Amino acid sequence: MTKMSGAQALLESLERQNVDVIFGILGGAILPVYDALWGNKKIRHILSRHEQGAAHAAEGYARASGRVGVCMATSGPGATNLVTGIANAYMDSSPIIALTGQVPTVGVNSSYMIGRDAFQEADIIGITTPITKYNYQPRTVAEIPIVVNTAFYIATTGRPGPVLIDLPKNVQVETAEVEFTNKIDARGYKPVIEPDLAKISEAAKLLAKAEKPIILAGGGVIISNASDELMQMSDLLMAPVATTLMGKGSFPECHPLSVGGIGMHGNPAANKLMGEADVLLAVGTRFSDRATANLDTFCPDAKKIHIDIDAAEIGKNIEVDVPIVGDAKTSLKILHAALTNKLHKNEGSAWTKRVKEAKDQLSPLLKEMPKDLLPKALLTELRKLLPENTIVTTEVGQNQMWSALYFKALKPRTFISSGGLGTMGFGFPAALGAKVACPDRPVVDIAGDGSFIMTEQELACSVTENIPVTVIVLNNSVLGMVAQWQRMLYKRRYMAVNLGKTPDFVKLAEAYGAQGFRARSIEEFQKAVKTALKSKVTTVIDVPIGSEEDVVPFVPPGCGLPQQRGDY
Amino acid sequence: MEVEKTKIISVLVENKPGVLHSVANLFRRRNFNIESITVGPTEQKDLARMTITVNEDEKTIDQVIKQLAKLIDVIKVEELEHGNFVMRELALIKVSVPSPKERSDIINCVEVFRGRVIDVSTDSLTVEITGTPDKIDAFLNLMKTSGVIELARTGITALARGAKSIRIDE
Numbered sequence: 208m209t210k211m212s213g214a215q216a217l218l219e220s221l222e223r224q225n226v227d228v229i230f231g232i233l234g235g236a237i238l239p240v241y242d243a244l245w246g247n248k249k250i251r252h253i254l255s256r257h258e259q260g261a262a263h264a265a266e267g268y269a270r271a272s273g274r275v276g277v278c279m280a281t282s283g284p285g286a287t288n289l290v291t292g293i294a295n296a297y298m299d300s301s302p303i304i305a306l307t308g309q310v311p312t313v314g315v316n317s318s319y320m321i322g323r324d325a326f327q328e329a330d331i332i333g334i335t336t337p338i339t340k341y342n343y344q345p346r347t348v349a350e351i352p353i354v355v356n357t358a359f360y361i362a363t364t365g366r367p368g369p370v371l372i373d374l375p376k377n378v379q380v381e382t383a384e385v386e387f388t389n390k391i392d393a394r395g396y397k398p399v400i401e402p403d404l405a406k407i408s409e410a411a412k413l414l415a416k417a418e419k420p421i422i423l424a425g426g427g428v429i430i431s432n433a434s435d436e437l438m439q440m441s442d443l444l445m446a447p448v449a450t451t452l453m454g455k456g457s458f459p460e461c462h463p464l465s466v467g468g469i470g471m472h473g474n475p476a477a478n479k480l481m482g483e484a485d486v487l488l489a490v491g492t493r494f495s496d497r498a499t500a501n502l503d504t505f506c507p508d509a510k511k512i513h514i515d516i517d518a519a520e521i522g523k524n525i526e527v528d529v530p531i532v533g534d535a536k537t538s539l540k541i542l543h544a545a546l547t548n549k550l551h552k553n554e555g556s557a558w559t560k561r562v563k564e565a566k567d568q569l570s571p572l573l574k575e576m577p578k579d580l581l582p583k584a585l586l587t588e589l590r591k592l593l594p595e596n597t598i599v600t601t602e603v604g605q606n607q608m609w610s611a612l613y614f615k616a617l618k619p620r621t622f623i624s625s626g627g628l629g630t631m632g633f634g635f636p637a638a639l640g641a642k643v644a645c646p647d648r649p650v651v652d653i654a655g656d657g658s659f660i661m662t663e664q665e666l667a668c669s670v671t672e673n674i675p676v677t678v679i680v681l682n683n684s685v686l687g688m689v690a691q692w693q694r695m696l697y698k699r700r701y702m703a704v705n706l707g708k709t710p711d712f713v714k715l716a717e718a719y720g721a722q723g724f725r726a727r728s729i730e731e732f733q734k735a736v737k738t739a740l741k742s743k744v745t746t747v748i749d750v751p752i753g754s755e756e757d758v759v760p761f762v763p764p765g766c767g768l769p770q771q772r773g774d775y
Numbered sequence: 776m777e778v779e780k781t782k783i784i785s786v787l788v789e790n791k792p793g794v795l796h797s798v799a800n801l802f803r804r805r806n807f808n809i810e811s812i813t814v815g816p817t818e819q820k821d822l823a824r825m826t827i828t829v830n831e832d833e834k835t836i837d838q839v840i841k842q843l844a845k846l847i848d849v850i851k852v853e854e855l856e857h858g859n860f861v862m863r864e865l866a867l868i869k870v871s872v873p874s875p876k877e878r879s880d881i882i883n884c885v886e887v888f889r890g891r892v893i894d895v896s897t898d899s900l901t902v903e904i905t906g907t908p909d910k911i912d913a914f915l916n917l918m919k920t921s922g923v924i925e926l927a928r929t930g931i932t933a934l935a936r937g938a939k940s941i942r943i944d945e
């Protein structure tokens with residue numbers, strides 16, 4: 208037992224969880240924690256320029272590394288500014304810890320302060336209850352170590368997610384005898400890791416008989432580090448692997464059995480083959496509406512096996528034949544063992560021939576380099592320019608969907624995108640977080656002009672804190688994806704999608720002390736990317752593209768995956 | 776309330792602030808209406824039991840239960856098996872009493888329903904009735920003619936029949 212303040216107890220507890228970096232912005236109600244950080248050698252504080260940026264950076268850090276990302280803000284507006292980032296992490300199941308200051312529980316004369324609309328008070332516990340896996344408001348110094356331990360345990364285990372700790376200012380200041388233990392306190396929380404063996408054998412029976420099996424890999428495969436097991440499963444079954452947006456990178460997209468992403472803007476080969484399969488093995492996916500499109504025509508002929516660590520995902524969006532609650536890695540391993548000897552590998556089966564044929568005919572590959580600077584050409588070229596271990600983040604909109612279609616992800620945790628919430632402004636701060644987690648690897652944000660403007664202020668953070676990343680702005684001067692919807696679904700009645708006078712992104716970068724290039728041809732683009740990769744400072748590459756480019760093909764809302772339309 | 780269709784979910788939760796909020800939030804977000812909810816401490820001081828009645832189909836109930844089970848502060852959750860539980864509701868009913876004749880009629884009724892008169896004034900009676908929601912509905916129906924001034928119902932509370940229990944140490 209040592210006597211210390213709540214702020215010190217918090218930092219000591221974070222250090223015990225191996226936290227080495229916090230992204231944040233301070234203010235009155237969190238000052239005691241910042242004061243305790245003064246002189247701390249173990250934890251680096253990175254000053255974001257907006258709390259949303261801090262939360263996304265924490266998530267980028269978490270998703271690139273598999274470790275917990277931590278962000279911190281003051282009470283009231285600081286805390287509410289974190290909300291978008293917390294909601295994003297919740298939707299994409301990313302382990303982050305959000306620390307917020309809170310007004311004191313007691314004021315002068317021992318009167319209550321919290322709950323009385325004190326200066327900069329916001330009920331962040333109430334606000335974040337539906338978007339956190341759990342949240343805490345410790346009222347005593349002594350409970351801080353167990354709260355922090357449990358917060359990290361909850362954030363990282365089972366289906367990961369954000370946990371918020373709201374620390375009233377007086378609790379940061381008060382001192383008490385504090386005992387540090389490894390204890391956690393969450394008796395109602397028991398994540399299931401090991402799958403039910405009866406279900407595994409049912410699944411094995413289905414798969415052993417399957418003539419046209421397909422695997423759908425979601426973000427759960429990446430979270431559970433199950434890429435090797437996925438590869439072995441695909442290899443054993445000779446099954447093609449399709450991914451969701453969140454699952455992109457779980458299976459190397461250069462592999463002969465990779466058929467790309469499914470969904471509204473999915474790879475037509477993947478969308479088509481999903482409809483032809485007789486058994487679907489879905490791993491770590493929640494069958495989101497953007498991935499499945501209309502459920503009536505989603506894998507209509509397939510028996511469905513669903514592996515997910517979150518029991519509440521089973522049967523939530525679609526009915527399945529064999530539900531398996533368990534960790535993706537563990538379950539795939541056990542399923543693999545149950546299948547070995549039951550199968551003889553058939554490389555030349557009719558199904559594998561069909562897979563190859565569908566890929567050859569339908570995949571949106573660039574056959575030759577076009578003269579104009581088209582997004583598909585840029586992104587195909589970008590793959591050639593970037594080393595395999597490069598971490599790519601995206602913003603939201605057309606830039607994101609073009610990246611999903613044309614930029615092949617080769618390794619897990621190298622493609623980080625806001626899948627569930629679809630948050631414009633996510634990619635750039637997430638790239639900074641990823642770079643902090645993996646300083647030796649290149650990090651590139653593929654952006655749209657509209658999205659980049661939403662969190663562009665983090666250029667100041669990247670330059671000041673020496674976190675060099677590359678931002679490629681696909682600059683179409685419109686809110687492209689919504690413009691596309693208005694073009695295709697609203698009779699070209701363009702309303703509020705024109706960005707008018709967008710800033711000169713080269714000058715903008717320079718104004719922040721970063722470097723900026725404009726690329727008007729593939730050659731200029733190649734040169735700019737090569738320079739950026741060698742550069743020690745953040746680089747913004749502005750690439751003017753046409754404002755009426757579509758992401759095609761496209762499954763219109765309400766239609767099913769097979770009803771994809773548009774020339775590509 | 777149609778008791779036949781009503782499903783009763785018994786939930787054992789941590790007895791601490793905020794738990795009711797997260798449970799209620801879960802129902803609100805998915806637009807599930809709660810017919811009634813009762814909360815109180817259990818034989819274990821740090822645990823509370825929530826008895827929630829809902830009028831939803833099997834599939835919805837299944838989702839509700841899985842989502843409830845997912846909440847960190849929920850220790851255990853179970854749908855009480857149809858016909859295999861005991862349930863009670865308590866109602867306090869204030870009825871107006873225009874004349875002495877009606878007063879004795881009401882008191883007779885109360886006796887038939889094994890209720891109790893717990894407060895009396897010159898022109899009103901307050902009655903306590905315990906039983907199934909059906910029984911309380913039936914009593915209320917009889918009181919219609921006299922006029923119900925005020926009504927407070929607790930909602931259903933229930934336990935599984937026999938020695939079976941949903942406890943933490945199971």
Ligand SMILES: Cc1ncc(C[n+]2csc(CCOP(=O)(O)OP(=O)(O)O)c2C)c(N)n1
Nearest residue numbers: 604605606629631655656657658686687688
């Ligand atoms: C914070 C936020 N606001 C609004 C939207 C709705 N939205 C989806 S895509 C999009 C346009 C994105 O424009 P831009 O970043 O320029 O990318 P582009 O589609 O042109 O590639 C908008 C407004 C969103 N996803 N996120």
